[in-house]
Amino acid sequence: GIQVEQSPPDLILQEGANSTLRCNFSDSVNNLQWFHQNPWGQLINLFYIPSGTKQNGRLSATTVATERYSLLYISSSQTTDSGVYFCAVLVVGAGNKLTFGGGTRVLVKP
């Protein structure tokens, strides 16, 4: 099956810093989503981005499907950005099975 790798596994930031999270995937995908899991466990949709670039406030994401990677940018980080960031991909022909990467655990210090 498809492999999804995220880097770095852990990230510690000072409040106000910028950062880039990476997601590599081993095969062509038809759906890629970024999620933020808060400390209470909820997975919050950040972006649906199988290709191209999107921005939402201080967050933006870029997926280069031909090169099989996606990037999530966090600018001017805040303590509320802490949590785990997952990318998840879906491959046509595999049902609607979303395969998650291992996540990047982010801690933003005040």
Added chain:
Amino acid sequence: DTEVTQTPKHLVMGMTNKKSLKCEQHMGHRAMYWYKQKAKKPPELMFVYSYEKLSINESVPSRFSPECPNSSLLNLHLHALQPEDSALYLCASSQGTGSGNTIYFGEGSWLTVV
């Protein structure tokens, strides 16, 4: 409104108990999912329902029994669980099962088996 509601938020059950987790969405979505997440791991798919019919079972043990009474509701019946089944159980939904659908998750139910 992109809300998936799960109850209960927390559940502690003995290995001989029978309990159920419930999930509800009112977004008109026709696909619903159960995921299981162990500590410090990503979510793993358990079941997919499409138009109220089970379409994917990821070889889940029979002590987990899903049920989709209607297009808005999804239950997960639990019986004779083991302590290693303790985890966060996440329900999700999407408009359909095609690749162009965004999947939305609920807040999860934290299950502890004692």
